[in-house]
Amino acid sequence: MRLQRSKRPVLRRVCLWWRCVSAAFAVLIALGAGTASLAQPTYFLLGHEAPDFALRAVAGSNVRLSEHRGDVVVLSFWSSRCSPCRTQLAALDKSLSTYRSAGLQMYGINVDDDQTRAIEFAHGGQTVNFALLLDPAKAVSRRYEVDNLPMTLLIDRNGIVRYVLRDYSAKSDDLYLQQLRTLLNE
Amino acid sequence: MSHVVSRPSFLAARKGWGAGLVAAMIGLSLAASPAIAQHAAPAAAAAPANAAPPPAPASTPATPPAGADTAAAPGATATAPAAGADAAATPPAADAPTDAAPDTRGLDTEVQSLKKDVVDLNRDLFVLEEELLFPANTQVAVFLSMDVGDFFALDSVQLKIDQKEVINYLYTPREVEALLRGGVHRLYLGNLKVGKHELVAFFSGKGPNDRDYKRGANLSFEKGIGAKYLELKINDRQRKQQPEFEIKDWE
Numbered sequence: 001m002r003l004q005r006s007k008r009p010v011l012r013r014v015c016l017w018w019r020c021v022s023a024a025f026a027v028l029i030a031l032g033a034g035t036a037s038l039a040q041p042t043y044f045l046l047g048h049e050a051p052d053f054a055l056r057a058v059a060g061s062n063v064r065l066s067e068h069r070g071d072v073v074v075l076s077f078w079s080s081r082c083s084p085c086r087t088q089l090a091a092l093d094k095s096l097s098t099y100r101s102a103g104l105q106m107y108g109i110n111v112d113d114d115q116t117r118a119i120e121f122a123h124g125g126q127t128v129n130f131a132l133l134l135d136p137a138k139a140v141s142r143r144y145e146v147d148n149l150p151m152t153l154l155i156d157r158n159g160i161v162r163y164v165l166r167d168y169s170a171k172s173d174d175l176y177l178q179q180l181r182t183l184l185n186e
Numbered sequence: 187m188s189h190v191v192s193r194p195s196f197l198a199a200r201k202g203w204g205a206g207l208v209a210a211m212i213g214l215s216l217a218a219s220p221a222i223a224q225h226a227a228p229a230a231a232a233a234p235a236n237a238a239p240p241p242a243p244a245s246t247p248a249t250p251p252a253g254a255d256t257a258a259a260p261g262a263t264a265t266a267p268a269a270g271a272d273a274a275a276t277p278p279a280a281d282a283p284t285d286a287a288p289d290t291r292g293l294d295t296e297v298q299s300l301k302k303d304v305v306d307l308n309r310d311l312f313v314l315e316e317e318l319l320f321p322a323n324t325q326v327a328v329f330l331s332m333d334v335g336d337f338f339a340l341d342s343v344q345l346k347i348d349q350k351e352v353i354n355y356l357y358t359p360r361e362v363e364a365l366l367r368g369g370v371h372r373l374y375l376g377n378l379k380v381g382k383h384e385l386v387a388f389f390s391g392k393g394p395n396d397r398d399y400k401r402g403a404n405l406s407f408e409k410g411i412g413a414k415y416l417e418l419k420i421n422d423r424q425r426k427q428q429p430e431f432e433i434k435d436w437e
Contacts, residue, residue: 062358064356064358067358067360
């Protein structure tokens with residue numbers, strides 16, 4: 001009987017210990033998860049001035065980004081091998097025809113190694129009404145840290161990168177139009 | 187007895203584990219929520235995760251007082267008819283802007299002077315930066331100018347100094363237009379040691395009859411103590427109906 005009684009505090013201690021360990025474990029997991037969420041990849045240029053560049057166009061004259069201050073600029077990084085990119089270019093073209101008069105400028109920056117594919121695309125059946133720029137040295141793609149295709153940047157009238165879209169879907173298209181309207185209304 | 191005692195404590199231990207797991211799941215869901223919001227939620231929900239706050243326009247501090255002024259004036263005229271007489275209504279309406287006006291004017295001038303200070307400071311910093319990065323002893327500057335341009339539409343200029351490419355500049359139609367109006371573009375600013383050097387410039391664009399045109403020009407020059415200024419000049423040679431490229435050394 002005495003022995004049995006003596007087990008009580010031991011068991012209590014063990015329970016308390018387990019509680020403490022589990023609580024500490026939970027806190028650690030929660031903290032880890034929180035920091036992981038903070039460390040999620042947010043685009044480094046958001047809220048910063050878009051780096052200036054000058055690129056050759058597939059057709060037409062050279063384009064310098066800084067010459068379009070005062071306009072909302074949409075930059076879309078694309079490749080001829082990426083089929084969502086083509087779909088997105090067509091969708092962007094549609095939005096350009098709607099909002100061009102409100103001060104919208106749009107450029108597609110090709111990141112293909114083989115520039116002839118981009119030129120074929122530009123002169124092929126699916127044409128767009130905005131300039132397709134060539135980035136053969138990939139200097140601009142590196143400066144903008146393009147990590148996914150298609151990647152679309154929305155730059156406001158002050159030259160600040162305001163939104164970035166790293167994929168293309170019906171949902172992201174709606175989001176893009178919403179963000180575009182916000183920038184055009186400013 | 188021991189069995190009876192240990193049961194609740196075992197349950198308590200399980201509760202502890204359960205609480206831990208629940209907390210962990212909450213933590214994980216909190217971590218996942220921004221990503222979900224970014225992909226699924228509409229723009230308003232995604233804005234904090236995805237978008238940066240819009241930058242405040244420079245004129246923002248100056249605007250509200252002006253708006254307050256204009257808003258105050260109708261307010262004053264609206265309260266005046268309550269007093270009754272038209273004659274009585276005019277003085278307060280006139281008084282309100284005179285009271286408010288000096289304050290905003292003072293604020294405006296203060297803002298303007300602050301802006302001027304910022305511009306002056308920026309200019310001084312720019313000059314200081316250039317002096318530090320490109321000291322007069324080693325400085326080399328290359329300029330580009332264009333005259334007429336009937337036989338050549340400039341597209342780009344590649345510059346090599348001592349067989350090393352220092353710049354490859356693409357010109358836009360606006361920049362070419364500015365050059366044709368008499369503008370001079372500082373193409374390159376760098377540092378060079380004292381001694382002999384060679385500059386090679388390649389001009390590409392559209393030549394006569396809208397043909398692709400690429401020409402080069404080179405100059406060997408001696409860099410002494412002091413800044414060196416070189417000018418790339420594009421002229422039209424009427425007799426040959428061709429463009430002419432030359433490099434001029436400004437002593």
